[in-house]
Each structure stands twice: as C-alpha cells, then as structure tokens.
Amino acid sequence: MGTQFDVLMIGAYEDRLKAVWNDLLVELKRLDRMMSRYDKEGELALVNRDAFVRPVEISDELWNILQDCRKYWDLTDHLFDITMLDFSRVILSEENNFKDVRFTSADIQLDLGGYGKGYALSVIFKMLMENEVTQALVNFGNSAVLALGHHPQGDYWPVGINNPYTSKGLTNFHLKDSSLSVSGNMPSHPKHIVNPESGKFEERRRLTAVVSANPIDAEVLSTVFMVASEQQIDSIATKFDLIEKQIYEI
Amino acid sequence: MSNENTSGINRRDFFKEIGTIGGSGLLLTAFPWLQSCSKEDKALMVKDKEKVRIGFIGTGSRGQYHLNNLLTNPFADVIALCDNYMPHLKEGSAIFPNAKLYTDYRRLLDDKNVQAVMIATPLNEHAHMTIEALAAGKHVFCEKAMGMTLQECLDMYNAHKKSDRVMFIGQQRLYDPKYIKAMGMIHSGLIGEIQGIRAYWYRNNNWRRDVPSPDLERKINWRLYKATSQGLMTELAAHQLQVGNWALQMLPETVMGCGDITYWKDGREVYDNVSLIYRYPNGVKMTYESIISNKFLGLEEVILGNKGSMQPEKGRYYFEDVKPAPGIMQLINQIEHKMFDDAFFAGPTWVPETANEDKGEPIMDKMVSHDGASSVGALGDGSIELETAFCQSAISGKDAPGLLEEAYYSSTLSLLGELAMDEQRIITFPEEYKIPYLNFA
Numbered sequence: 001m002g003t004q005f006d007v008l009m010i011g012a013y014e015d016r017l018k019a020v021w022n023d024l025l026v027e028l029k030r031l032d033r034m035m036s037r038y039d040k041e042g043e044l045a046l047v048n049r050d051a052f053v054r055p056v057e058i059s060d061e062l063w064n065i066l067q068d069c070r071k072y073w074d075l076t077d078h079l080f081d082i083t084m085l086d087f088s089r090v091i092l093s094e095e096n097n098f099k100d101v102r103f104t105s106a107d108i109q110l111d112l113g114g115y116g117k118g119y120a121l122s123v124i125f126k127m128l129m130e131n132e133v134t135q136a137l138v139n140f141g142n143s144a145v146l147a148l149g150h151h152p153q154g155d156y157w158p159v160g161i162n163n164p165y166t167s168k169g170l171t172n173f174h175l176k177d178s179s180l181s182v183s184g185n186m187p188s189h190p191k192h193i194v195n196p197e198s199g200k201f202e203e204r205r206r207l208t209a210v211v212s213a214n215p216i217d218a219e220v221l222s223t224v225f226m227v228a229s230e231q232q233i234d235s236i237a238t239k240f241d242l243i244e245k246q247i248y249e250i
Numbered sequence: 251m252s253n254e255n256t257s258g259i260n261r262r263d264f265f266k267e268i269g270t271i272g273g274s275g276l277l278l279t280a281f282p283w284l285q286s287c288s289k290e291d292k293a294l295m296v297k298d299k300e301k302v303r304i305g306f307i308g309t310g311s312r313g314q315y316h317l318n319n320l321l322t323n324p325f326a327d328v329i330a331l332c333d334n335y336m337p338h339l340k341e342g343s344a345i346f347p348n349a350k351l352y353t354d355y356r357r358l359l360d361d362k363n364v365q366a367v368m369i370a371t372p373l374n375e376h377a378h379m380t381i382e383a384l385a386a387g388k389h390v391f392c393e394k395a396m397g398m399t400l401q402e403c404l405d406m407y408n409a410h411k412k413s414d415r416v417m418f419i420g421q422q423r424l425y426d427p428k429y430i431k432a433m434g435m436i437h438s439g440l441i442g443e444i445q446g447i448r449a450y451w452y453r454n455n456n457w458r459r460d461v462p463s464p465d466l467e468r469k470i471n472w473r474l475y476k477a478t479s480q481g482l483m484t485e486l487a488a489h490q491l492q493v494g495n496w497a498l499q500m501l502p503e504t505v506m507g508c509g510d511i512t513y514w515k516d517g518r519e520v521y522d523n524v525s526l527i528y529r530y531p532n533g534v535k536m537t538y539e540s541i542i543s544n545k546f547l548g549l550e551e552v553i554l555g556n557k558g559s560m561q562p563e564k565g566r567y568y569f570e571d572v573k574p575a576p577g578i579m580q581l582i583n584q585i586e587h588k589m590f591d592d593a594f595f596a597g598p599t600w601v602p603e604t605a606n607e608d609k610g611e612p613i614m615d616k617m618v619s620h621d622g623a624s625s626v627g628a629l630g631d632g633s634i635e636l637e638t639a640f641c642q643s644a645i646s647g648k649d650a651p652g653l654l655e656e657a658y659y660s661s662t663l664s665l666l667g668e669l670a671m672d673e674q675r676i677i678t679f680p681e682e683y684k685i686p687y688l689n690f691a
Contacts, residue, residue, distance in 0.1 A: 006578040010585070139578055142596050151581070153590035159577075160594030169594045184598035207598065 003117075003141030009128075010135035010152055020131045024124060031120050034062060035112045047101055048109045055093070055100035063099040066092055069115060072220045075239050077232060079224045081196040082110050117144040118219025121179055125215065137175075143182045146215055147175030161209055163250055170207070171246060178243055179215035181222040183208050195227040202227050204249065211244040221245070281433070283424055286416075286650035287642040295325060295645055302389070302644040305330035305364035307355045307379060308371035309342030311459070312393060316370060317345045319634050325641035332358045335469065337462075355379055359386040366644040369393060370420075372472035373479050377402035384413040389644040391637075393420040395484035396661040400683045403661050407654065407685055416649045418640040419657030421492055423562075425639060426632030428617045429493065432553075432562040435613070436497050441567065442557030444498055447536035449490040449552070451482075453623050454545040456514050457522075474518035481509075481520025482540040483664040486549075491528065491667075492660035493551040493562065494536040500689050501659050502528035502536060504678050509671030513543035526667045531689055538667065549622030565617045566610035573611070655687040 005028060009017045033042045047056045058066075072080040073087045081087050089104040112119075117140045124138055128148055135149035137157050147157040160172035164186040173180055183193065184207030193202040208225040212218040217240050225233050225247055237245060287295075294300075302325060306317060309331055320326040332352035333339040343351055352358040358367070359382060366389035369379050377397040383390045390410075396403040396419055410417040423429045436444070459470045472478035473485055495501055507526030514522045522543065528536040553560040558569045574582065577595020584591060618630025643650055662683060670677045684690040 004572060004575055006574050008574075008578055008581055008585075137578070137581065139575055139595075142575060142577060143598055145596055151590055152585055153588055157581075158590070158592045159596050160592045161596045162594050164597055169592070172592045172594065173596075180596060182596050182598055186598050209596070 003143075004139075005141075006139040007124075008137045008139075009133050010149075011133060016131075017133070020128070020133060023131075024127060027123060027127065028120060031116070031123065034059075035065070035116045035119070037109070037111055044110060044112065051090075051101050052103040052106050052108065055102040057098055057100045060099065063092065063094075063101075065112070065115070065119060066090070066101060066110075068119075068216070069112075072115075072216075076220070076224045076228075076236050079196060079228055079232065079236075080114065080220050082112055082115065083108050084111060084194050084196055084199075114223040115216065115220060117141075118179070118181065118216035121146045121215035121219070125179075144215070144219060145175065145180045147178055147180075150176055161207070161246075163248075164207070165205065165250055170248060170250075171209070173209070173211055173244065175211065178211050178213050179218045180209060180211050181215070181218035183222040183226045184248075193223065193226050197227070207248040207250055209244075209246040210242060212240065212242050214241075217242065281424075281430060283639075283650035283653040283656075284430075286639055286648050286653075287646055291646050291648075292642060295642060299324075300645050301325055301327040302641050303327050303329045303363055303365045304641075305332065305352075305358045305361060305367045305388070306342065306346075306349075307332045307358060307367055307369045308375075308393075309333040309338045310335070310370065313338070313368075313370035314341060314345065316368060316633070316637060317342055319637055321345065323634075323638060323641060325638060325645060330358050330361055330364050335466075356382070359383055359388065364388060366391065366640075368640075373484055374398050374472075374477065377406050380406050380417070381409040384409050384415050384417065387415065389416045389640075391418040391420065391640045394657060394661060395480070395488040395664055396657060398480065398484075398665075400662050400665055400680070403658055403665070404683055404685070407658050410654060414647075416640070416643040416647065417654060418636070418643065418650065419654065419661075420633075420636065421489065421653070421657045421660060422632035422636045423489055423493055424496075424632065424653060424656060425635035426562075426630075427635075428565045428613050428619070429496075429562045429632065432560050432565075432567070432613050433496055435567065436553060436555070436560055437499070440558060441553065441555030441560055442570075444534060444553060444555050446534060446554040447494040447497060447551060448554065449487075449494060449536060449550070450539040450547055451486045451490065451549040451622055452539075452541050452545050452547045453549075454543055455623070456516065457542055458516075471518075474520055476519040479520060480665060480668045482522070482524050482542070483668040484661070486540055487524075487526075487538050487667060488660045488664040490549075490551050491536070491538065491663045492656055494528070494553075495659055495663075495688070496656065497551075497553045497560075498530055498534060498536075500530050500532070500534075501679070501687070502530045502663065504529045504676055505663065505667050505670045506676040507538075507667055507671045508674070509668070512541075521671065524667075524671060526670065528663065528667070545621070545623065560613075561610070562613065563619055563622075565613045565619050567613060568610040652687075655685060658685055659687065659690075 011017050033039050035044050036042045039045055043062050050056050069082045089108050091102050093100055128136055138146040145159055150156050156174035156176040159175050161170045163170045195202050206226055208222045210218045210222040304326055306328055320328055328346045328349050330350045331342045332355050334353050367383045368391040370393045376392050380390050380392045396406050461467050461470045468475050505528045509521035509524040512523040523541050526538045550561050550563045560567045577593050580593045620628040666677050
C-alpha cells in the first residue's frame with residue numbers, strides 16, 4: 001500500500017501484543033500483494049494483465065472486494081470508480097462456484113488505491129477484536145486512522161488534522177471505535193486525485209475528512225468528496241451512516 | 251575544541267533535562283554517583299556560601315582547563331597551585347593570582363589550609379600523589395586513568411577505602427547530561443538488547459606539545475613515552491571503555507588486540523594505531539580503535555541493540571526498523587507521561603523517509619557534541635558537572651557511590667588492553683585485581 005503502517009496497542013501482556021503485531025504484518029503483506037497493481041505475482045496484477053483477453057478466475061476475497069467496489073460505484077453516482085474510466089466495462093460472473101472477472105475493453109485497469117487502506121483497516125479491526133485488543137490506534141501513513149477503544153488517559157483518541165499548506169492545526173476528532181480517512185492535495189503533490197467524470201486531476205486546494213464506524217466507507221468517501229459537488233456530497237452522505245465529515249477549501 | 255556544535259545547555263537545566271528520563275527517583279537508582287549531593291545539602295551549601303579550599307597539582311594544559319572552570323565554580327576556592335615546570339606554574343598563577351605557589355607537591359600536602367587536592371599530572375604520578383594526599387587527610391580528585399599499572403590502581407582504591415576522605419577520578423562522561431539521558435534510554439530498553447559496542451577515537455595530529463629545549467622532551471611530551479604513560483589506552487580509551495561497561499552494566503572478562511606505530515615514527519614509544527576486542531561474559535564484544543593519523547570517523551561509542559543504535563557522543567539514536575510516525579511518537583510520549591492532549595498528525599497521504607535518509611533522533615533538545623580533536627577537554631562534556639560534584643562531595647564529606655568502581659575498571663581495562671597488545675595474547679581479567687562491582691562482585 002506504499003505507506004508506513006503504525007499500530008499503537010495497549011494491553012497487559014507484551015508478548016501477546018507482539019504476537020498480534022506479527023500476525024498483522026503477515027496479513028498486511030498478503031493483502032498488499034493481492035491488491036497491488038505492481039506485484040506481478042499478485043492477483044489484481046494478474047487480472048489487469050489478462051481480463052480483457054480471457055475471464056480470470058479470482059478468489060472469493062477479491063470477488064467480494066470487486067462486488068463491494070461496484071456497490072460504492074453505484075452509491076456514489078459513479079464518482080468512486082476503481083477503473084477511473086467506466087466500471088460498467090468490468091464484468092463479474094459466477095457459475096458453479098467459479099468466480100471470474102473480465103474487461104470489455106482493452107483500456108480498463110483496476111486500481112484499489114482509494115479502497116485498499118480502508119479494506120485493510122477493516123481486516124485489522126476484526127483481527128484486533130478476535131485477539132481481545134480493545135485499545136489501539138492504527139495509522140496508515142497519517143491518512144487512514146483506526147481507533148479502537150480510547151486513549152489510556154481519556155475517553156477517546158484525540159487525532160487532529162493539519163493544514164498541509166500551513167502545517168497549522170485545522171480541526172481535531174474524538175475517535176472511538178471508528179476510523180478517520182483524510183484526502184486532499186498537498187503542496188508537494190498537487191495533482192494526484194483524478195475526477196472520473198472529467199478524467200482530469202482534481203486541483204482544488206480541498207481537504208476532506210470522514211469519520212465512520214466502517215473504515216471502508218471513510219476511505220471511499222473521503223476520496224469521493226474531493227471530487228464531488230456540494231449537492232453531490234449532501235446526497236451521497238445520506239446513503240451512509242457517517243459519524244462526521246469535514247470539507248475544507250484551503 | 252574546534253567544530254563544536256553548541257546549542258548551549260545551562261548548568262541549571264542539567265537535572266531538569268536529564269530528569270525527564272523517568273523522575274528523579276529512577277535517575278538516582280540508575281546513576282548512584284549523582285546522589286553524592288542531595289538537593290538539601292546543596293541548598294545549604296549555597297545558603298552558607300560554602301567553598302572547599304583546593305590545592306591544584308599539575309597546572310599544564312588539562313590542569314588549566316580545570317582551573318578556568320573552577321574560576322566560576324561557586325563551591326571552589328583554589329588557594330594553592332603546584333607544578334615543577336615553571337612556565338606551567340606561571341600560567342596557572344595567572345588564572346588564580348592569589349593562590350599560594352608550590353613546586354613540590356609534598357609541601358602543598360603539608361599546607362593545612364588545603365582541604366582537597368586536584369591532580370592533573372602525568373599518569374606515572376597519579377598513584378603515589380593520590381595515596382599521599384589521602385594520607386595527609388585531603389579529599390582527592392585525580393585525572394583518569396588512575397594508575398600506570400593494575401597494582402597502582404588497586405593501591406589507590408584500597409587507600410581510599412581505608413580513608414574517610416572523598417575520592418573522585420576524572421571520568422566526566424558519568425556527568426555528561428547527554429550520556430546520562432542516553433544510558434537511561436538504553437537501560438529502559440529503547441534500543442533492545444545490546445549486541446555490540448563499537449568505540450573509537452580518531453584524530454589527525456601528532457599529539458605533541460612544543461618543547462622549548464630537547465632535555466624537556468620527556469617531561470612535556472610525557473604522553474608519548476612508556477615510563478610516564480600507556481598512550482592511547484590510558485589517555486583516550488579509558489573514557490570510552492567506561493561507556494561500554496555503563497551501557498551493558500557488565501565488565502568484560504577478556505581482551506585481545508594489536509597496537510603499532512604506523513605513522514608518527516618520531517621516536518615515540520606508545521602506539522599511534524590500536525585495535526582491540528573486549529569480550530563480556532554474555533558473548534557481547536566491545537571493539538576499540540584509535541588511529542591518530544586520520545580524523546574521518548572522529549570519536550564515538552556506538553551502542554548497538556537489536557532494536558536500535560545509540561551514538562551518545564553525537565547525541566543521536568536510530569531505530570532498526572522505520573521509526574513510528576511522528577503522531578504515533580507523540581501519543582506514545584503522552585501515554586508514557588500519563589498525559590492526554592490533542593495529537594495533530596492526520597492529513598493527506600504522508601510519504602515516509604526511507605531508511606537511507608534516517609538521520610536519527612536527538613537524545614535531548616539542548617546538547618553539545620565535539621569532534622574529539624582537542625586533547626585538553628571540550629565544552630559541555632560533563633567536566634564542569636564533575637568538578638562541581640567533587641567540590642560538593644568534599645564539602646559534605648559524602649562520596650559519589652559507584653564512581654570509583656567505574657573509574658577503576660575503565661583504568662584497569664585500558665591497562666589490560668595495552669598489555670594484550672604488548673604481549674600479543676588474549677588476557678583474562680586477573681582475579682586478584684577484581685574489586686566488588688557488577689558481575690565481578
């Protein structure tokens with residue numbers, strides 16, 4: 001996922017937390033490989049290579065991910081689109097327990113960049129719960145943060161957002177059993193989010209932050225709100241159970 | 251003192267800065283020598299304006315470094331100076347014009363007004379001067395290394411044990427704030443289990459002083475001759491071997507090494523190029539290297555743990571793995587200090603530094619490091635704190651626990667290293683010279 005991953009876990013048994021950390025790393029490496037466009041051995045890369053030429057059989061997990069991406073595509077007026085072109089050209093079919101994917105045009109490629117970290121956080125959330133870790137803060141390169149339970153000295157995890165243009169604090173969130181996702185342009189990277197409607201880079205100095213109990217919702221919508229109009233933001237937001245959303249024009 | 255990176259730590263900040271490693275209670279348990287003077291004792295000394303009357307023996311370059319520091323030390327009153335080389339005595343007198351001058355240290359020891367002596371003479375004079383000074387009822391501060399031989403070191407140690415006077419050896423790193431803080435971090439497990447120590451001191455100069463006439467060569471350049479010095483081991487390594495023991499809280503059992511004169515072939519008798527391995531009972535090795543014809547690496551004692559590395563001289567530490575993102579570090583610090591505050595770290599995707607660009611973390615905010623070029627002393631290296639601690643101990647009559655043991659082993663290990671190189675054999679620490687401390691207790 002091309003970014004740093006930090007987990008701060010609070011618990012009485014250090015050895016147990018270390019074992020959890022090791023399990024998380026193994027799982028993350030697996031997910032990273034599966035969802036990477038660049039790992040030639042990875043499932044997604046294989047799909048991108050062959051799916052226009054032939055139907056590619058995929059795992060249940062990737063199948064579910066692509067179904068989920070289709071759901072978000074529908075719910076966001078097609079603003080969330082892992083093809084960045086036209087998700088309708090991705091055909092998912094299931095027959096006799098075989099699940100496969102094919103593309104109907106040669107220019108289709110899948111990119112899970114705006115989804116992968118949220119998905120990984122949802123997996124991590126389950127793993128932490130299964131291992132009875134109830135106080136933790138998980139940070140994916142500062143742009144995707146999962147908070148379990150609360151800070152040992154407070155009722156929540158206090159996580160603030162900085163304005164990337166001034167480095168001054170913009171706002172802060174009280175996270176508790178929820179995820180925060182932040183998207184935006186930075187002075188160093190002013191062009192990195194593509195508007196699928198126009199096909200052009202979104203160059204507004206906008207920053208979006210979404211808090212939700214579902215890390216994937218937060219991840220997907222923080223990106224969608226970068227390119228959506230105000231009316232679209234309002235109408236899309238009603239379809240989800242969001243805890244908080246902030247849009248800044250800075 | 252060239253190329254110093256001075257960001258100016260004020261002596262008043264000393265305990266405040268190092269106190270952050272975990273409260274003063276923990277500090278005093280981990281570093282017992284710092285408890286020689288309690289806050290209450292110190293407050294009383296300040297209130298009563300108490301000073302210890304010092305006779306200073308050996309007013310050469312290192313002696314003058316101390317004298318200049320003592321000028322502003324509120325607990326010191328230098329009332330007598332002694333040197334048998336007139337130009338040095340004159341230079342010392344210029345610093346303390348009212349001090350009584352002696353050319354024979356025994357006359358200074360007879361001076362009843364002198365309560366404490368500080369000794370900065372050639373190494374071969376340390377032992378007998380220290381022992382005689384203790385016998386004369388003086389408190390003693392003696393420069394490191396302690397003695398020329400293991401027996402001299404043991405005699406000094408035993409003489410102090412029999413006396414009721416305080417005795418300090420000039421191991422200033424024990425009082426250097428950045429070392430104290432670094433050791434606190436190491437002992438708390440920050441860099442994991444120590445797997446190795448790589449100590450070195452490189453500089454590029456001939457280590458000579460100008461000699462006005464050839465008959466003074468051995469007197470002025472005493473560091474270069476075997477009758478008066480054990481060379482790089484007693485003059486440089488003694489400081490650094492102590493750091494390894496301090497980090498590991500253990501003493502090495504064996505030493506091997508090679509020493510040669512490879513560049514400064516000017517008639518000197520001591521090596522200008524040494525390389526040694528000290529082996530601790532758990533198998534961890536401390537390597538020691540000193541070359542004085544290349545300064546590229548400078549000086550350092552790199553402490554290598556399975557989770558990170560510490561460079562106390564440079565004042566930085568490094569994690570083996572990518573360090574936690576700044577926001578997470580902030581939260582860890584909060585939790586460790588039982589604080590709760592906003593942590594501003596979230597934002598659009600942040601690109602982490604790669605390991606190759608890891609510049610490490612500073613051990614503390616304000617600190618001074620130096621490049622090791624000076625053979626006299628450097629600013630902010632703990633010397634002032636050490637001198638102050640000695641004066642306060644001399645006033646209170648309370649020794650600095652553990653300081654002498656640290657010094658004893660750094661001296662004896664440096665001497666054993668020299669012996670290992672001279673005799674080209676692996677030397678095991680001799681039973682008869684073990685004093686009770688750490689794993690030799």
